[in-house]
Structures are given as structure tokens and as C-alpha cells.
Amino acid sequence: MNNQPIFPPRGQGPVPAPAFLSIIQHNCLGSWNVFLSLFESFKETTTYPSIVLLQDPPVNKAHLPSFNGFQSFFPPVRKPRVAAYVHISCLSNYTVLPRFKGVDDVLSLDISSGEPLFGTSFHSFRIINAYSTNTVDHRVHSVPPELLFLDLGFPLLVLGDLNIHNPLSDPLRHFSHREICYSTPYFEKAAESAFALLNPPGEYTRFPLVGNARPSVIDLAFANPSLLPIVKSWEASLPSRGSDHIPITITLAAPSPNQKPLRPRWADTDWETLDPIIKAFEVPAAPPCPTPPQLDEWMSESLNRLVALLKAHTPVSRPSHHSKPWWTPHLSILRREYHKATRTARRHDTPHMREVAGTSKAGYFKAIKAAKNKHWSSFLLAATPQSLWTAKRFA
Amino acid sequence: MNNVLLDHFFPPKEPFSPPPRLRPDRSATPLTTSEIATALSKCSPNSAPGPDGIPYSVWKQVNKINPTILLHILAPLVLLGYHPASLKSSNGVVLDKPGKPSYESPSSFRIIVLIRTISKILERIIAARLLAAARIRGLLHPNQCGSLPGLSTYDACLTLTNDVRTLQRPRLKVSSLFLDIKAGFDNVDNKTLAQILREGGIPPYLVSWVSSFLGE
Numbered sequence: 001m002n003n004q005p006i007f008p009p010r011g012q013g014p015v016p017a018p019a020f021l022s023i024i025q026h027n028c029l030g031s032w033n034v035f036l037s038l039f040e041s042f043k044e045t046t047t048y049p050s051i052v053l054l055q056d057p058p059v060n061k062a063h064l065p066s067f068n069g070f071q072s073f074f075p076p077v078r079k080p081r082v083a084a085y086v087h088i089s090c091l092s093n094y095t096v097l098p099r100f101k102g103v104d105d106v107l108s109l110d111i112s113s114g115e116p117l118f119g120t121s122f123h124s125f126r127i128i129n130a131y132s133t134n135t136v137d138h139r140v141h142s143v144p145p146e147l148l149f150l151d152l153g154f155p156l157l158v159l160g161d162l163n164i165h166n167p168l169s170d171p172l173r174h175f176s177h178r179e180i181c182y183s184t185p186y187f188e189k190a191a192e193s194a195f196a197l198l199n200p201p202g203e204y205t206r207f208p209l210v211g212n213a214r215p216s217v218i219d220l221a222f223a224n225p226s227l228l229p230i231v232k233s234w235e236a237s238l239p240s241r242g243s244d245h246i247p248i249t250i251t252l253a254a255p256s257p258n259q260k261p262l263r264p265r266w267a268d269t270d271w272e273t274l275d276p277i278i279k280a281f282e283v284p285a286a287p288p289c290p291t292p293p294q295l296d297e298w299m300s301e302s303l304n305r306l307v308a309l310l311k312a313h314t315p316v317s318r319p320s321h322h323s324k325p326w327w328t329p330h331l332s333i334l335r336r337e338y339h340k341a342t343r344t345a346r347r348h349d350t351p352h353m354r355e356v357a358g359t360s361k362a363g364y365f366k367a368i369k370a371a372k373n374k375h376w377s378s379f380l381l382a383a384t385p386q387s388l389w390t391a392k393r394f395a
Numbered sequence: 396m397n398n399v400l401l402d403h404f405f406p407p408k409e410p411f412s413p414p415p416r417l418r419p420d421r422s423a424t425p426l427t428t429s430e431i432a433t434a435l436s437k438c439s440p441n442s443a444p445g446p447d448g449i450p451y452s453v454w455k456q457v458n459k460i461n462p463t464i465l466l467h468i469l470a471p472l473v474l475l476g477y478h479p480a481s482l483k484s485s486n487g488v489v490l491d492k493p494g495k496p497s498y499e500s501p502s503s504f505r506i507i508v509l510i511r512t513i514s515k516i517l518e519r520i521i522a523a524r525l526l527a528a529a530r531i532r533g534l535l536h537p538n539q540c541g542s543l544p545g546l547s548t549y550d551a552c553l554t555l556t557n558d559v560r561t562l563q564r565p566r567l568k569v570s571s572l573f574l575d576i577k578a579g580f581d582n583v584d585n586k587t588l589a590q591i592l593r594e595g596g597i598p599p600y601l602v603s604w605v606s607s608f609l610g611e
Binding site for chain 1: 413414415416417418419447448449450452453456457460461463464467468471472475477479480481482513
């Protein structure tokens with residue numbers, strides 16, 4: 001009985017939003033057995049996932065299978081290649097609006113609530129589910145990066161089987177030039193829009209069932225800066241359900257109360273923009289002969305106005321387990337140069353350009369290694385007995 | 396019975412007294428931008444900020460771009476002799492005192508209180524004015540080294556050793572007594588301190604600010 005989902009009572013007014021939202025991402029290989037095995041496995045857990053996002057779902061005559069307790073959404077085409085199954089309890093708490101882009105391999109869900117989501121100031125967020133595969137001419141993938149990594153002013157989660165290989169997601173493996181060329185535009189576009197990769201680098205998501213092919217990291221998930229603070233976990237801990245991909249669970253939840261508040265990076269305040277604003281800033285005159293409460297109010301208002309102005313022009317540090325404490329602005333420059341050189345070498349394939357691209361690549365990865373070493377050394381230098389456990393986590 | 400009912404339904408009203416209005420002290424020297432700049436120059440940019448998270452480095456930059464902002468914010472507080480309640484909010488960091496046999500007692504911990512940096516700038520300005528007033532009126536002990544610019548514990552130790560050596564030279568017996576008043580600053584009585592300051596001839600707006608600063 002405990003394994004059955006508890007559906008919220010209907011018609012009894014608004015139901016408070018749950019404290020977390022779990023999202024399952026899985027490539028079904030078009031198999032009914034995989035689909036059934038996955039959904040049946042939810043019965044073994046205490047709670048159902050809120051949203052299940054499938055790539056290559058089983059389709060029969062333009063119809064997808066249904067499962068008790070879930071509402072399905074899929075592109076209105078003959079053979080949809082992506083689908084979303086939203087649990088009925090999620091539909092009770094949120095408004096879910098599917099968006100179709102006129103293609104069979106991308107599906108967006110806009111999830112909105114009357115209340116701010118998970119302690120943020122946002123009332124809605126978007127999930128883009130994509131299944132990107134090689135096109136017929138094998139030059140590009142079916143889903144371009146521009147369709148995925150959108151510059152939105154609210155939280156966005158981009159996930160799917162993108163079929164791309166890159167050292168950023170799988171750092172221990174050597175990739176061919178072709179694979180790098182395929183994947184680079186995606187990671188570049190993601191970096192331009194400040195998306196963070198949620199996959200822990202090197203954690204495999206696909207284990208080929210036959211042959212000698214190696215496992216790979218191709219089921220990727222990216223979060224934009226607005227979503228990142230509420231990403232609680234990314235886990236590939238569920239067992240395989242017959243597909244060569246493994247189901248991935250992403251949990252969104254309010255940041256822990258123990259989590260430190262966002263800290264402004266005062267060293268990076270945009271003083272150039274602030275200069276004319278500060279020069280023109282006028283403090284309102286204090287009331288003549290005020291009472292103490294009147295003076296308190298005037299002081300609070302004046303200070304708050306000024307502080308809000310300063311904070312609006314100061315970026316905040318977003319400490320999360322996805323951020324890289326060893327990253328430096330110099331590495332960002334090297335990264336840009338490396339990708340630029342690689343692009344140029346791809347377009348004008350000459351020995352000189354290849355050499356430039358190679359040197360740039362070597363320099364970039366060498367600088368990453370040096371930055372990591374430097375960070376580790378500085379950490380050890382400043383270490384205290386209490387740092388032992390942090391060191392253990394790093395090691 | 397009648398009285399009980401009367402008290403219940405018509406309770407005696409406490410006399411309404413409006414909050415007293417603050418009047419600017421005409422004798423007070425108006426705050427200047429140079430006073431603020433001097434106070435800021437002594438502030439460490441790495442000092443931990445208070446609840447608003449604004450470090451001294453930001454106030455220094457703001458004051459460099461437009462010196463009238465801090466002047467217009469702080470000048471009324473000096474003239475009116477008032478420390479606003481919003482500047483009294485603080486973040487407390489509890490640290491354990493090292494080497495204590497037991498940490499079951501609150502006295503085994505120390506609280507580091509981080510108040511807003513703008514509040515500390517105002518405190519520095521008032522402290523400078525108090526010091527000047529106390530020096531003019533001869534209120535300071537000649538051997539006081541604490542809270543005085545240019546003097547430190549090192550000077551206090553030198554004074555002590557000098558006095559001891561001076562007395563030892565003619566072969567006199569010398570003994571020193573060290574006193575530590577437990578929680579001395581915490582137990583300062585606000586009214587008594589204000590009375591002492593008034594009697595010492597400290598300007599009324601400074602006495603008023605100190606009372607407001609120490610008050611709830």
C-alpha cells in the first residue's frame with residue numbers, strides 16, 4: 001500500500017507545492033519492454049518521479065503508451081522521438097505547458113506555479129528534452145545547439161541523449177577529431193550562455209550491449225545560472241532497464257538552509273557603469289526634527305537604496321558542487337583561443353593551422369593542469385586540522 | 396463586582412506620550428568630507444562586513460566617486476546625536492575558546508559580532524571627536540594607551556618597565572598589581588556614563604550619541 005502513489009485530493013483548494021521535484025531522463029531505444037520495465041520499477045520506490053523525459057520512446061501508429069498516473073506529452077508528428085510523462089501529483093501542483101518546435105526530436109515543458117519555486121524568485125522554469133542524432137549526411141547532428149541553449153531570464157534545464165563526445169564530459173578518454181568537431185559547438189554555446197554541465201565528468205551513461213564498444217557519456221544535462229542553485233542532485237544510480245542507457249535522476253529542491261547565501265564578488269563590481277550613477281545619486285534630505293522612528297526609517301530607506309544599487313552592479317559568487325574553484329579568468333581566455341583555433345583549423349585545413357590548433361589545445365589543457373595543481377597546493381598550505389575531511393573529499 | 400467589571404471592560408488607559416523629537420545641536424561642528432575620508436583611510440579593506448555584506452573597499456570607492464553620499468547620510472546622525480536602530484543589527488559568529496576543559500558552559504565560547512561597516516565608520520568619526528574633546532578638557536589619564544592613536548600595549552609595557560626600573564635602581568621593593576574587570580565594557584551603565592561625560596564637559600550631541608549607541 002505504501003508503494004502506491006498518494007494522489008492529492010481534488011477540489012479542496014490549492015495544494016502546497018512539494019519540497020522537491022524529481023526528473024528521470026532515459027533513452028528507451030524505442031522498446032516497449034524498456035518503457036514498461038522503467039515505469040513498473042517506479043512501483044518499487046516510495047515516491048513516483050514527478051516527470052519522466054524519454055528519448056526514442058516506443059511508438060505505435062503515432063501513439064505512445066500510457067501508464068497509470070502519468071500524463072504524456074509528445075510532439076504532434078507521426079513518429080515522435082522524444083516524450084514527457086508528467087505525474088498527476090505534479091499536474092496538481094504545477095501548470096505544465098508543452099511547447100513543440102515543429103520537430104520530432106525536441107520537446108519543451110514550461111512548468112509554472114502560483115508560488116515562487118523552491119525559494120527562488122521565479123514562478124516557472126523550462127525543461128528542454130532532446131534526442132540529437134547524426135543527420136543523413138553525417139555532417140551535423142539533428143538538434144542544433146541554438147535550439148537548446150537559450151538565453152532565458154528564468155531557470156532552464158536542457159537534457160537529452162545528444163550523442164556527442166567531449167573531454168569536458170568524459171575527460172579520461174581520447175576522442176577523434178570528428179567527435180570533437182561534432183561536440184564543440186554544443187559545449188561552446190553552453191559556455192556562452194553560462195550553462196553548467198550537471199553530469200559528473202567521466203560518469204558513464206551508456207554501456208553498449210554488444211560488441212567491444214566502450215561505455216560513454218552521451219546523456220547530458222545542463223542547467224542555466226538561474227536553475228543551478230536549485231539543482232540538488234544528478235544521479236545515475238538506477239539499474240538498467242534493458243536499454244544500453246541507464247536512467248538518470250535529477251532532483252530539484254530549495255537550497256539547503258545551511259547553504260551559504262549568495263556572496264557578492266565586490267572585487268568584480270562594475271565601477272565603470274556605476275560611476276555616473278553614483279555621481280548622480282542623491283541622498284533624500286533627513287526630516288527636520290524627526291522622532292527616532294522617523295530617523296530610523298529615513299536611514300534604512302537611504303541605505304537600502306544605495307546598497308541595492310551597488311549590489312545590482314556586482315556579480316555574485318554561486319558556490320555549488322558544479323563550480324570549479326580552480327578555474328581562472330586566464331583559463332577562460334585560453335579556452336576561447338583553443339576553440340577559435342580549432343574552428344579555424346577545421347575550416348582551413350592546412351598543416352600550419354593544424355599546428356596552431358594543436359599548440360593551443362596543448363596550452364589550454366596544460367594550463368588547466370597547472371591551475372588544478374596550484375589550487376591544490378594553496379589549499380594544502382592553508383589547511384587546518386579541520387580541513388582534513390575536505391581534503392579527503394578532493395582526493 | 397462592579398469594579399471588576401469596570402476594570403475588565405474599561406481598563407485604565409496609560410497616558411499617551413509621543414516619542415520625543417530629536418533636535419539638532421547648534422553647537423555641534425558639522426561633519427566634513429575630510430573627517431569621513433580620514434575615518435575610511437584607517438579601515439582595512441579585508442575586514443569582515445556586517446549583515447549588509449558591504450566591505451570598506453566599497454565605501455572607499457563610493458566616497459572617492461561622490462563624497463557627498465556618505466556625508467549626507469552620516470551628517471544628520473552626528474548633528475542629532477543619534478545612532479539608528481538599523482545600524483545596530485549584526486551577525487554573530489560563535490567561536491570556542493581554545494584549551495577549555497569543558498565546552499558545556501557558554502563562557503567557553505566567544506562571540507565575534509560583525510556590524511555594518513557604515514556603522515563602524517560613524518563610530519570612528521565619533522571616537523575621533525570624543526578623543527579631541529577629552530584631550531582638550533584633560534579627561535585622559537597621562538598613562539592611558541588604549542584607544543589612542545599612536546599608542547599601543549607596547550607603550551603601556553614600556554611605561555610599566557620604566558617605572559619598575561626607576562624604583563629598582565635605589566634598591567626599593569617593587570610589586571605590580573594587575574586588575575582585570577570581568578565583562579567591564581558589558582556592565583557600563585548608560586546613564587552613569589552620560590552623567591560622567593556631561594560633567595566632563597563633553598558636547599551634548601556627543602553625549603546624546605553615546606547614550607543612543609549604548610541604548611537598546
